[in-house]
Amino acid sequence: MTSDIILFLIQDGIANGAIYALLGLAIVLVFAVTRIIMVPQGIFISYAALSLSWLESNLVPPTAWLLLALGLLTAGIECWQARRRPRAMRAPLVKYVVLPAALLGLCWLLAPQDLPQMARMALALALVVPFGPIMYRLAFQPVAGASPLVLLLISVAVFIALTSLGLVIFGPEGVRTAPIATASFTLGVLDLSAQSLWVVGMTALLMVLLYLFFGRTIAGKALHATAVNRIGAKLVGIETNAAGGLAFTLAAAIGALSGILISPITTIYYDTGFLMGLKGFIAAIIGGLLSYPLTVISALVIGIIESFSSFSASLYKEVIVFSLILPVLLLRSLGRRDIGEDEQ
Protein backbone atom coordinates (compact mmCIF):
# COMPACT_ATOMS: atom_id res chain seq x y z
CA MET A 1 0.00 0.00 0.00
CA THR A 2 1.56 3.28 -1.10
CA SER A 3 1.17 6.64 0.60
CA ASP A 4 -1.00 7.79 -2.33
CA ILE A 5 -3.44 4.96 -1.70
CA ILE A 6 -3.42 5.69 2.03
CA LEU A 7 -4.27 9.34 1.36
CA PHE A 8 -6.99 8.33 -1.08
CA LEU A 9 -8.52 5.88 1.41
CA ILE A 10 -8.46 8.49 4.19
CA GLN A 11 -10.20 10.98 1.91
CA ASP A 12 -12.86 8.41 1.04
CA GLY A 13 -13.24 7.44 4.70
CA ILE A 14 -13.73 11.03 5.81
CA ALA A 15 -16.49 11.59 3.23
CA ASN A 16 -18.36 8.47 4.44
CA GLY A 17 -17.50 9.17 8.07
CA ALA A 18 -19.02 12.64 7.78
CA ILE A 19 -22.37 11.07 6.91
CA TYR A 20 -22.07 8.56 9.78
CA ALA A 21 -21.25 11.50 12.04
CA LEU A 22 -24.46 13.26 11.06
CA LEU A 23 -26.49 10.11 11.66
CA GLY A 24 -24.70 9.49 14.96
CA LEU A 25 -25.47 13.05 16.08
CA ALA A 26 -29.15 12.56 15.24
CA ILE A 27 -29.23 9.30 17.22
CA VAL A 28 -27.56 10.94 20.26
CA LEU A 29 -29.92 13.91 20.00
CA VAL A 30 -33.06 11.76 19.92
CA PHE A 31 -31.84 9.49 22.71
CA ALA A 32 -30.83 12.42 24.90
CA VAL A 33 -34.24 14.06 24.66
CA THR A 34 -36.54 11.04 24.54
CA ARG A 35 -34.56 7.92 25.66
CA ILE A 36 -35.49 6.39 22.29
CA ILE A 37 -32.80 4.55 20.34
CA MET A 38 -33.54 5.76 16.84
CA VAL A 39 -33.38 2.51 14.87
CA PRO A 40 -35.35 4.02 11.94
CA GLN A 41 -32.82 6.87 11.50
CA GLY A 42 -31.59 5.40 8.21
CA ILE A 43 -35.12 5.41 6.78
CA PHE A 44 -34.88 9.15 6.22
CA ILE A 45 -31.77 8.60 4.06
CA SER A 46 -33.51 6.12 1.78
CA TYR A 47 -36.81 8.04 1.61
CA ALA A 48 -35.05 11.34 0.79
CA ALA A 49 -32.71 9.87 -1.84
CA LEU A 50 -35.47 7.86 -3.51
CA SER A 51 -37.90 10.82 -3.43
CA LEU A 52 -35.25 12.98 -5.07
CA SER A 53 -34.72 10.33 -7.73
CA TRP A 54 -38.48 10.25 -8.51
CA LEU A 55 -38.49 14.05 -8.79
CA GLU A 56 -35.53 13.84 -11.19
CA SER A 57 -37.65 11.46 -13.29
CA ASN A 58 -40.43 14.10 -13.29
CA LEU A 59 -42.67 11.89 -11.15
CA VAL A 60 -44.59 12.63 -7.96
CA PRO A 61 -42.69 10.75 -5.20
CA PRO A 62 -44.85 8.17 -3.39
CA THR A 63 -43.63 9.67 -0.11
CA ALA A 64 -46.03 12.58 -0.79
CA TRP A 65 -48.99 10.16 -0.69
CA LEU A 66 -47.59 8.25 2.28
CA LEU A 67 -47.08 11.50 4.18
CA LEU A 68 -50.69 12.52 3.56
CA ALA A 69 -51.98 9.08 4.62
CA LEU A 70 -49.95 9.12 7.87
CA GLY A 71 -50.93 12.76 8.40
CA LEU A 72 -54.62 11.89 8.12
CA LEU A 73 -54.16 9.07 10.63
CA THR A 74 -52.35 11.40 13.06
CA ALA A 75 -54.94 14.14 12.61
CA GLY A 76 -57.70 11.59 13.25
CA ILE A 77 -56.11 10.60 16.55
CA GLU A 78 -55.51 14.23 17.59
CA CYS A 79 -59.08 15.23 16.72
CA TRP A 80 -60.53 12.26 18.59
CA GLN A 81 -58.56 13.27 21.67
CA ALA A 82 -59.71 16.87 21.31
CA ARG A 83 -63.32 15.95 20.46
CA ARG A 84 -64.72 18.04 23.32
CA ARG A 85 -62.55 21.04 22.45
CA PRO A 86 -63.25 21.86 18.78
CA ARG A 87 -60.83 24.82 18.83
CA ALA A 88 -57.97 22.46 19.72
CA MET A 89 -58.57 20.55 16.46
CA ARG A 90 -57.45 23.43 14.27
CA ALA A 91 -53.68 23.12 14.85
CA PRO A 92 -53.44 19.34 14.19
CA LEU A 93 -55.61 19.69 11.07
CA VAL A 94 -53.29 22.35 9.68
CA LYS A 95 -50.13 20.50 10.71
CA TYR A 96 -51.10 16.99 9.68
CA VAL A 97 -53.60 17.45 6.83
CA VAL A 98 -53.28 20.88 5.22
CA LEU A 99 -49.46 20.85 5.16
CA PRO A 100 -49.04 17.34 3.67
CA ALA A 101 -51.86 18.06 1.19
CA ALA A 102 -50.11 21.29 0.18
CA LEU A 103 -46.84 19.39 -0.30
CA LEU A 104 -48.61 16.80 -2.46
CA GLY A 105 -50.16 19.62 -4.50
CA LEU A 106 -46.76 21.23 -4.89
CA CYS A 107 -45.30 17.94 -6.12
CA TRP A 108 -48.13 17.53 -8.65
CA LEU A 109 -47.44 21.01 -9.90
CA LEU A 110 -43.65 21.00 -9.90
CA ALA A 111 -42.62 17.37 -10.55
CA PRO A 112 -43.30 17.50 -14.34
CA GLN A 113 -41.27 20.73 -14.65
CA ASP A 114 -37.55 20.83 -15.28
CA LEU A 115 -36.61 22.24 -11.91
CA PRO A 116 -33.10 23.20 -10.86
CA GLN A 117 -31.45 20.42 -8.81
CA MET A 118 -31.42 22.57 -5.66
CA ALA A 119 -35.21 23.06 -5.89
CA ARG A 120 -35.72 19.29 -6.25
CA MET A 121 -33.52 18.72 -3.21
CA ALA A 122 -35.50 21.26 -1.19
CA LEU A 123 -38.75 19.55 -2.20
CA ALA A 124 -37.41 16.09 -1.29
CA LEU A 125 -36.28 17.48 2.05
CA ALA A 126 -39.69 19.09 2.66
CA LEU A 127 -41.40 15.77 1.88
CA VAL A 128 -39.30 13.63 4.21
CA VAL A 129 -38.71 15.87 7.25
CA PRO A 130 -42.40 15.80 8.40
CA PHE A 131 -42.11 12.00 8.76
CA GLY A 132 -40.02 12.70 11.88
CA PRO A 133 -42.65 14.49 14.01
CA ILE A 134 -45.42 12.23 12.65
CA MET A 135 -43.41 9.15 13.61
CA TYR A 136 -42.96 10.56 17.13
CA ARG A 137 -46.63 11.51 17.50
CA LEU A 138 -47.98 8.20 16.24
CA ALA A 139 -45.59 5.68 17.71
CA PHE A 140 -43.76 7.20 20.66
CA GLN A 141 -45.64 10.09 22.23
CA PRO A 142 -48.42 7.85 23.63
CA VAL A 143 -45.78 5.83 25.51
CA ALA A 144 -43.28 8.62 26.22
CA GLY A 145 -42.87 7.54 29.84
CA ALA A 146 -42.19 3.86 29.04
CA SER A 147 -38.86 2.17 29.79
CA PRO A 148 -36.02 2.47 27.23
CA LEU A 149 -36.44 -1.24 26.43
CA VAL A 150 -40.11 -0.81 25.48
CA LEU A 151 -39.19 2.27 23.43
CA LEU A 152 -36.44 0.27 21.68
CA LEU A 153 -38.90 -2.48 20.74
CA ILE A 154 -41.32 0.11 19.34
CA SER A 155 -38.40 1.69 17.49
CA VAL A 156 -37.57 -1.66 15.85
CA ALA A 157 -41.24 -2.14 14.93
CA VAL A 158 -41.39 1.34 13.36
CA PHE A 159 -38.22 0.60 11.43
CA ILE A 160 -39.60 -2.70 10.05
CA ALA A 161 -42.91 -1.05 9.11
CA LEU A 162 -41.28 1.89 7.32
CA THR A 163 -38.67 -0.27 5.53
CA SER A 164 -41.41 -2.59 4.29
CA LEU A 165 -43.48 0.41 3.20
CA GLY A 166 -40.37 1.70 1.42
CA LEU A 167 -40.13 -1.51 -0.57
CA VAL A 168 -43.82 -1.31 -1.47
CA ILE A 169 -43.82 2.33 -2.58
CA PHE A 170 -40.37 2.64 -4.17
CA GLY A 171 -39.70 -0.92 -5.33
CA PRO A 172 -36.42 -2.82 -4.97
CA GLU A 173 -34.34 -0.87 -7.51
CA GLY A 174 -31.41 1.24 -6.37
CA VAL A 175 -30.90 4.84 -7.51
CA ARG A 176 -28.16 7.39 -7.90
CA THR A 177 -29.13 11.03 -8.09
CA ALA A 178 -27.48 13.88 -9.96
CA PRO A 179 -24.65 15.55 -8.03
CA ILE A 180 -24.96 19.09 -6.70
CA ALA A 181 -21.71 19.96 -8.43
CA THR A 182 -19.69 17.96 -10.95
CA ALA A 183 -16.37 19.78 -10.72
CA SER A 184 -13.29 18.15 -9.27
CA PHE A 185 -10.09 19.54 -7.81
CA THR A 186 -6.59 18.18 -7.58
CA LEU A 187 -4.79 18.49 -4.27
CA GLY A 188 -1.38 16.86 -4.55
CA VAL A 189 -2.06 13.25 -5.47
CA LEU A 190 -5.71 13.51 -4.38
CA ASP A 191 -8.54 14.06 -6.80
CA LEU A 192 -11.31 15.71 -4.78
CA SER A 193 -14.81 15.72 -6.19
CA ALA A 194 -16.99 18.73 -5.49
CA GLN A 195 -19.71 16.38 -4.21
CA SER A 196 -17.37 14.97 -1.53
CA LEU A 197 -16.51 18.50 -0.49
CA TRP A 198 -20.23 19.29 -0.28
CA VAL A 199 -20.72 16.29 2.02
CA VAL A 200 -17.88 17.26 4.35
CA GLY A 201 -18.73 20.97 4.21
CA MET A 202 -22.43 20.48 4.94
CA THR A 203 -21.60 18.10 7.79
CA ALA A 204 -19.25 20.65 9.33
CA LEU A 205 -21.85 23.40 8.89
CA LEU A 206 -24.60 21.31 10.47
CA MET A 207 -22.36 20.50 13.42
CA VAL A 208 -21.63 24.18 14.00
CA LEU A 209 -25.35 24.98 13.72
CA LEU A 210 -26.23 22.23 16.20
CA TYR A 211 -23.53 23.50 18.59
CA LEU A 212 -24.89 27.04 18.38
CA PHE A 213 -28.48 25.81 18.74
CA PHE A 214 -27.79 23.86 21.94
CA GLY A 215 -25.24 26.28 23.38
CA ARG A 216 -26.70 29.66 22.59
CA THR A 217 -30.47 29.46 22.16
CA ILE A 218 -33.14 29.01 24.80
CA ALA A 219 -34.95 26.48 22.55
CA GLY A 220 -31.74 24.41 22.38
CA LYS A 221 -31.17 24.69 26.11
CA ALA A 222 -34.80 23.65 26.68
CA LEU A 223 -34.24 20.56 24.53
CA HIS A 224 -31.10 19.76 26.50
CA ALA A 225 -32.93 20.36 29.78
CA THR A 226 -35.67 17.93 28.74
CA ALA A 227 -32.96 15.34 28.19
CA VAL A 228 -31.41 15.98 31.60
CA ASN A 229 -34.59 16.05 33.69
CA ARG A 230 -38.03 15.58 32.16
CA ILE A 231 -39.95 16.51 35.32
CA GLY A 232 -37.75 19.56 35.87
CA ALA A 233 -38.48 20.58 32.29
CA LYS A 234 -42.23 20.33 32.89
CA LEU A 235 -41.84 22.41 36.05
CA VAL A 236 -40.36 25.34 34.12
CA GLY A 237 -43.05 25.07 31.46
CA ILE A 238 -41.15 23.30 28.68
CA GLU A 239 -43.59 21.26 26.58
CA THR A 240 -41.77 17.93 26.78
CA ASN A 241 -43.89 16.31 24.06
CA ALA A 242 -43.07 19.21 21.77
CA ALA A 243 -39.39 18.74 22.68
CA GLY A 244 -39.66 15.08 21.56
CA GLY A 245 -41.33 16.18 18.33
CA LEU A 246 -38.60 18.77 17.75
CA ALA A 247 -35.86 16.18 18.34
CA PHE A 248 -37.50 13.87 15.78
CA THR A 249 -37.85 16.75 13.33
CA LEU A 250 -34.15 17.56 13.63
CA ALA A 251 -33.25 13.86 13.30
CA ALA A 252 -35.42 13.56 10.18
CA ALA A 253 -33.86 16.71 8.70
CA ILE A 254 -30.33 15.42 9.38
CA GLY A 255 -31.21 11.99 7.95
CA ALA A 256 -32.90 13.40 4.85
CA LEU A 257 -30.03 15.81 4.20
CA SER A 258 -27.56 12.91 4.55
CA GLY A 259 -29.54 10.93 1.98
CA ILE A 260 -29.56 13.82 -0.47
CA LEU A 261 -25.83 14.42 -0.02
CA ILE A 262 -24.74 10.79 -0.30
CA SER A 263 -27.04 9.61 -3.11
CA PRO A 264 -24.86 11.00 -5.95
CA ILE A 265 -21.88 9.04 -4.52
CA THR A 266 -23.54 5.77 -3.43
CA THR A 267 -26.39 3.73 -4.89
CA ILE A 268 -29.33 3.96 -2.49
CA TYR A 269 -31.95 1.22 -2.11
CA TYR A 270 -35.08 1.28 0.04
CA ASP A 271 -33.08 -0.32 2.88
CA THR A 272 -29.61 1.20 2.37
CA GLY A 273 -30.20 3.72 5.10
CA PHE A 274 -30.35 0.98 7.70
CA LEU A 275 -26.70 -0.02 7.24
CA MET A 276 -25.59 3.61 7.28
CA GLY A 277 -27.76 4.34 10.30
CA LEU A 278 -26.22 1.34 12.05
CA LYS A 279 -22.73 2.78 11.53
CA GLY A 280 -23.94 6.09 12.90
CA PHE A 281 -25.37 4.10 15.81
CA ILE A 282 -21.97 2.53 16.53
CA ALA A 283 -20.43 6.00 16.59
CA ALA A 284 -23.20 7.11 18.96
CA ILE A 285 -22.57 4.10 21.21
CA ILE A 286 -18.83 4.88 21.33
CA GLY A 287 -19.89 8.38 22.33
CA GLY A 288 -21.92 6.81 25.14
CA LEU A 289 -25.17 8.06 23.52
CA LEU A 290 -24.23 11.24 25.31
CA SER A 291 -21.21 13.00 23.82
CA TYR A 292 -21.60 14.85 20.52
CA PRO A 293 -17.84 15.48 19.91
CA LEU A 294 -16.90 11.86 20.71
CA THR A 295 -19.65 10.66 18.36
CA VAL A 296 -18.26 12.77 15.51
CA ILE A 297 -14.67 11.60 16.06
CA SER A 298 -15.81 7.95 16.29
CA ALA A 299 -17.83 8.31 13.09
CA LEU A 300 -14.82 9.65 11.19
CA VAL A 301 -12.66 6.79 12.52
CA ILE A 302 -15.37 4.29 11.49
CA GLY A 303 -15.45 5.81 8.00
CA ILE A 304 -11.66 5.55 7.66
CA ILE A 305 -11.52 1.97 9.02
CA GLU A 306 -14.31 1.00 6.63
CA SER A 307 -12.41 2.55 3.76
CA PHE A 308 -9.21 0.63 4.58
CA SER A 309 -11.22 -2.58 5.14
CA SER A 310 -12.84 -2.18 1.71
CA PHE A 311 -9.37 -1.99 0.17
CA SER A 312 -7.68 -4.78 2.13
CA ALA A 313 -10.51 -7.19 2.91
CA SER A 314 -13.64 -6.00 1.19
CA LEU A 315 -15.61 -9.16 2.03
CA TYR A 316 -15.10 -8.53 5.73
CA LYS A 317 -15.51 -4.74 5.81
CA GLU A 318 -18.88 -4.79 7.60
CA VAL A 319 -17.64 -7.43 10.05
CA ILE A 320 -14.60 -5.31 10.88
CA VAL A 321 -16.64 -2.13 11.31
CA PHE A 322 -19.35 -3.72 13.45
CA SER A 323 -16.75 -5.57 15.54
CA LEU A 324 -15.53 -2.16 16.72
CA ILE A 325 -18.50 -2.05 19.06
CA LEU A 326 -17.36 -5.10 21.07
CA PRO A 327 -14.27 -3.65 22.83
CA VAL A 328 -16.19 -0.39 23.40
CA LEU A 329 -19.10 -2.18 25.06
CA LEU A 330 -16.65 -4.22 27.12
CA LEU A 331 -14.80 -1.11 28.28
CA ARG A 332 -18.02 0.73 29.03
CA SER A 333 -19.40 -2.22 30.97
CA LEU A 334 -16.28 -2.18 33.18
CA GLY A 335 -16.79 1.45 34.13
CA ARG A 336 -20.56 1.12 34.11
CA ARG A 337 -22.59 4.26 34.71
CA ASP A 338 -26.28 4.45 33.88
CA ILE A 339 -26.49 6.80 30.96
CA GLY A 340 -28.96 9.61 31.14
CA GLU A 341 -30.22 9.03 34.66
CA ASP A 342 -30.91 12.21 36.54
CA GLU A 343 -28.12 12.83 38.93
CA GLN A 344 -30.24 13.85 41.83
Add this chain to the structure above:
Amino acid sequence: MTASLVVEELVVAYGRVEALHGASLELPGGIVTVVGPNGAGKSSMLNAVMGLLPSRGRVWLDGEELSRLEPEARVARGLCLVAEKRELFTTMSVEDNLLLGAYQRHKKGEKGWRNSLDEIYGRFPRLRERRRQIAAVLSGGERQMLALGRALMGKPRVLLLDEPSLGLAPRVVRETFRIIADLRATGVAILLVEQNARAALQVADYGYVLETGSVVSSGPSGTLANDPRIIATYLGRRAGSKIE
Protein backbone atom coordinates in the same frame (compact mmCIF):
# COMPACT_ATOMS: atom_id res chain seq x y z
CA MET B 1 -53.00 41.95 43.05
CA THR B 2 -52.22 38.63 44.74
CA ALA B 3 -53.43 35.46 43.10
CA SER B 4 -55.84 33.02 44.63
CA LEU B 5 -55.66 29.27 44.38
CA VAL B 6 -58.60 27.04 45.24
CA VAL B 7 -58.35 23.27 45.53
CA GLU B 8 -61.65 21.37 45.71
CA GLU B 9 -62.16 17.76 46.73
CA LEU B 10 -58.81 16.58 45.39
CA VAL B 11 -58.45 12.80 45.21
CA VAL B 12 -55.14 11.14 44.36
CA ALA B 13 -54.74 7.38 44.10
CA TYR B 14 -51.75 5.14 43.42
CA GLY B 15 -53.44 2.14 41.84
CA ARG B 16 -56.12 1.09 44.32
CA VAL B 17 -54.53 2.92 47.23
CA GLU B 18 -55.96 6.37 47.78
CA ALA B 19 -53.38 8.84 49.09
CA LEU B 20 -55.65 11.90 49.22
CA HIS B 21 -59.37 11.59 50.01
CA GLY B 22 -61.04 14.72 48.71
CA ALA B 23 -58.85 17.39 50.28
CA SER B 24 -59.86 21.03 49.81
CA LEU B 25 -58.02 24.23 50.61
CA GLU B 26 -57.83 27.89 49.69
CA LEU B 27 -54.86 30.15 49.18
CA PRO B 28 -56.19 33.72 48.98
CA GLY B 29 -52.66 35.18 48.93
CA GLY B 30 -49.85 35.48 51.44
CA ILE B 31 -48.44 32.25 52.80
CA VAL B 32 -50.56 29.19 53.56
CA THR B 33 -48.98 26.05 54.93
CA VAL B 34 -50.00 22.41 54.91
CA VAL B 35 -48.42 20.48 57.74
CA GLY B 36 -48.70 16.85 58.63
CA PRO B 37 -46.70 13.71 59.25
CA ASN B 38 -44.70 11.79 56.69
CA GLY B 39 -47.05 9.93 54.32
CA ALA B 40 -50.03 12.20 55.00
CA GLY B 41 -50.36 13.01 51.31
CA LYS B 42 -48.83 16.51 51.36
CA SER B 43 -46.48 16.02 48.41
CA SER B 44 -49.15 14.09 46.50
CA MET B 45 -51.42 17.11 46.92
CA LEU B 46 -48.85 19.55 45.52
CA ASN B 47 -47.94 17.24 42.64
CA ALA B 48 -51.61 16.85 41.77
CA VAL B 49 -52.20 20.61 41.96
CA MET B 50 -49.27 21.01 39.56
CA GLY B 51 -50.68 18.33 37.24
CA LEU B 52 -47.76 15.93 37.69
CA LEU B 53 -50.05 13.27 39.18
CA PRO B 54 -53.42 12.16 37.81
CA SER B 55 -56.18 13.24 40.17
CA ARG B 56 -59.90 13.88 40.56
CA GLY B 57 -61.30 17.12 41.92
CA ARG B 58 -60.78 20.68 40.81
CA VAL B 59 -58.01 23.26 40.90
CA TRP B 60 -58.78 26.92 40.23
CA LEU B 61 -56.35 29.79 39.79
CA ASP B 62 -57.98 33.24 39.88
CA GLY B 63 -61.28 31.73 38.76
CA GLU B 64 -59.80 29.71 35.88
CA GLU B 65 -60.04 25.95 36.18
CA LEU B 66 -56.69 24.24 35.67
CA SER B 67 -57.74 20.65 36.37
CA ARG B 68 -57.48 19.40 32.77
CA LEU B 69 -54.30 21.24 31.90
CA GLU B 70 -50.82 19.75 31.50
CA PRO B 71 -48.16 20.96 33.99
CA GLU B 72 -46.57 23.12 31.28
CA ALA B 73 -49.86 24.95 30.71
CA ARG B 74 -50.28 25.47 34.46
CA VAL B 75 -46.79 27.04 34.56
CA ALA B 76 -47.84 29.33 31.72
CA ARG B 77 -50.78 30.50 33.87
CA GLY B 78 -48.56 31.40 36.81
CA LEU B 79 -48.32 28.26 38.92
CA CYS B 80 -44.86 27.04 39.88
CA LEU B 81 -43.71 24.11 42.00
CA VAL B 82 -40.37 23.84 43.78
CA ALA B 83 -40.35 20.07 44.14
CA GLU B 84 -39.09 18.10 47.10
CA LYS B 85 -36.29 16.64 44.93
CA ARG B 86 -35.57 20.13 43.47
CA GLU B 87 -35.58 18.61 39.92
CA LEU B 88 -32.65 20.74 38.73
CA PHE B 89 -30.87 20.33 35.39
CA THR B 90 -27.80 18.90 37.06
CA THR B 91 -25.48 18.76 34.05
CA MET B 92 -26.25 22.36 33.08
CA SER B 93 -24.77 25.52 34.57
CA VAL B 94 -26.41 27.44 37.40
CA GLU B 95 -27.09 30.33 35.00
CA ASP B 96 -28.68 28.06 32.39
CA ASN B 97 -30.92 26.58 35.10
CA LEU B 98 -32.01 30.09 36.05
CA LEU B 99 -32.55 31.18 32.45
CA LEU B 100 -34.72 28.15 31.80
CA GLY B 101 -36.84 29.15 34.78
CA ALA B 102 -38.00 32.04 32.57
CA TYR B 103 -38.74 29.73 29.61
CA GLN B 104 -42.43 30.63 29.51
CA ARG B 105 -41.70 34.35 29.72
CA HIS B 106 -39.28 33.99 26.82
CA LYS B 107 -41.87 32.01 24.90
CA LYS B 108 -44.50 34.67 25.45
CA GLY B 109 -42.06 37.21 24.00
CA GLU B 110 -41.77 39.17 27.25
CA LYS B 111 -39.06 41.80 26.97
CA GLY B 112 -36.31 42.06 29.57
CA TRP B 113 -36.84 38.59 31.00
CA ARG B 114 -33.07 38.14 31.19
CA ASN B 115 -32.82 41.14 33.52
CA SER B 116 -34.47 39.08 36.26
CA LEU B 117 -31.13 37.29 36.59
CA ASP B 118 -29.68 40.30 38.43
CA GLU B 119 -32.67 40.34 40.76
CA ILE B 120 -32.15 36.64 41.56
CA TYR B 121 -28.39 37.11 42.01
CA GLY B 122 -29.16 40.01 44.33
CA ARG B 123 -31.39 37.77 46.42
CA PHE B 124 -29.01 34.78 46.27
CA PRO B 125 -25.42 36.17 45.94
CA ARG B 126 -24.02 32.64 46.27
CA LEU B 127 -25.63 31.74 42.93
CA ARG B 128 -23.81 34.60 41.21
CA GLU B 129 -20.49 33.23 42.50
CA ARG B 130 -21.40 29.79 41.18
CA ARG B 131 -23.13 30.82 37.97
CA ARG B 132 -20.69 29.05 35.63
CA GLN B 133 -20.61 25.78 37.62
CA ILE B 134 -22.92 22.88 36.87
CA ALA B 135 -25.79 22.35 39.29
CA ALA B 136 -24.55 18.84 40.22
CA VAL B 137 -21.64 20.25 42.25
CA LEU B 138 -23.78 22.53 44.44
CA SER B 139 -24.35 21.84 48.13
CA GLY B 140 -27.84 20.99 49.42
CA GLY B 141 -28.49 24.58 50.49
CA GLU B 142 -27.25 25.99 47.20
CA ARG B 143 -29.45 23.55 45.29
CA GLN B 144 -32.43 24.77 47.29
CA MET B 145 -31.49 28.37 46.48
CA LEU B 146 -31.17 27.47 42.80
CA ALA B 147 -34.54 25.71 42.79
CA LEU B 148 -36.14 28.77 44.41
CA GLY B 149 -34.28 31.15 42.10
CA ARG B 150 -35.30 29.16 39.03
CA ALA B 151 -38.92 29.28 40.16
CA LEU B 152 -38.77 33.03 40.78
CA MET B 153 -37.27 33.65 37.32
CA GLY B 154 -40.67 32.62 35.95
CA LYS B 155 -42.38 35.39 37.99
CA PRO B 156 -45.09 33.00 39.22
CA ARG B 157 -48.33 34.17 40.76
CA VAL B 158 -48.55 31.13 43.02
CA LEU B 159 -45.50 29.30 44.32
CA LEU B 160 -45.88 25.76 45.61
CA LEU B 161 -43.04 24.79 47.94
CA ASP B 162 -42.63 21.12 48.76
CA GLU B 163 -40.57 20.42 51.89
CA PRO B 164 -38.06 23.23 51.34
CA SER B 165 -36.20 22.35 54.55
CA LEU B 166 -35.79 18.66 53.75
CA GLY B 167 -32.22 17.43 54.06
CA LEU B 168 -30.79 20.83 54.96
CA ALA B 169 -28.55 21.75 57.89
CA PRO B 170 -30.30 23.76 60.67
CA ARG B 171 -28.50 26.98 59.71
CA VAL B 172 -29.61 26.58 56.10
CA VAL B 173 -33.16 25.78 57.22
CA ARG B 174 -33.30 29.09 59.10
CA GLU B 175 -31.97 30.89 56.02
CA THR B 176 -34.52 29.14 53.79
CA PHE B 177 -37.46 30.17 55.96
CA ARG B 178 -36.11 33.74 56.12
CA ILE B 179 -36.10 33.81 52.32
CA ILE B 180 -39.65 32.40 52.20
CA ALA B 181 -40.80 35.11 54.62
CA ASP B 182 -39.07 37.74 52.44
CA LEU B 183 -40.88 36.48 49.35
CA ARG B 184 -44.15 37.72 50.85
CA ALA B 185 -43.08 41.24 49.86
CA THR B 186 -42.91 40.27 46.19
CA GLY B 187 -46.65 39.61 46.14
CA VAL B 188 -46.37 35.96 45.17
CA ALA B 189 -48.84 33.69 46.98
CA ILE B 190 -47.12 30.71 48.60
CA LEU B 191 -48.50 27.28 49.42
CA LEU B 192 -45.92 25.72 51.71
CA VAL B 193 -45.93 22.01 52.44
CA GLU B 194 -43.64 21.18 55.32
CA GLN B 195 -42.93 18.53 57.93
CA ASN B 196 -41.23 21.11 60.11
CA ALA B 197 -44.57 22.33 61.45
CA ARG B 198 -43.10 24.78 63.92
CA ALA B 199 -41.13 26.69 61.31
CA ALA B 200 -43.95 26.52 58.76
CA LEU B 201 -46.58 27.89 61.17
CA GLN B 202 -44.27 30.72 62.21
CA VAL B 203 -43.86 31.93 58.64
CA ALA B 204 -47.43 31.28 57.37
CA ASP B 205 -50.66 33.28 57.77
CA TYR B 206 -52.96 30.28 57.68
CA GLY B 207 -52.49 26.54 58.03
CA TYR B 208 -54.05 23.21 57.21
CA VAL B 209 -53.28 19.95 58.98
CA LEU B 210 -53.30 16.92 56.73
CA GLU B 211 -53.44 13.42 58.21
CA THR B 212 -53.76 10.16 56.25
CA GLY B 213 -54.97 11.96 53.17
CA SER B 214 -57.61 14.20 54.76
CA VAL B 215 -57.63 17.75 56.10
CA VAL B 216 -58.33 17.31 59.81
CA SER B 217 -57.90 20.86 60.98
CA SER B 218 -57.34 24.37 59.65
CA GLY B 219 -57.13 27.91 60.93
CA PRO B 220 -54.88 30.95 61.29
CA SER B 221 -51.32 29.83 62.02
CA GLY B 222 -51.29 31.47 65.43
CA THR B 223 -54.44 29.55 66.43
CA LEU B 224 -53.06 26.26 65.13
CA ALA B 225 -49.74 26.85 66.89
CA ASN B 226 -51.64 27.13 70.17
CA ASP B 227 -53.99 24.19 69.58
CA PRO B 228 -53.19 21.62 72.29
CA ARG B 229 -53.61 18.68 69.88
CA ILE B 230 -51.32 20.26 67.28
CA ILE B 231 -48.80 21.11 70.00
CA ALA B 232 -48.85 17.55 71.31
CA THR B 233 -48.64 15.92 67.87
CA TYR B 234 -46.39 18.20 65.84
CA LEU B 235 -44.81 20.91 67.93
CA GLY B 236 -43.91 19.26 71.22
CA ARG B 237 -43.38 21.51 74.23
CA ARG B 238 -41.54 24.25 72.37
CA ALA B 239 -44.59 25.56 70.56
CA GLY B 240 -43.66 29.16 71.03
CA SER B 241 -39.94 28.75 70.48
CA LYS B 242 -37.98 30.02 67.53
CA ILE B 243 -37.34 28.10 64.34
CA GLU B 244 -34.67 25.41 64.58
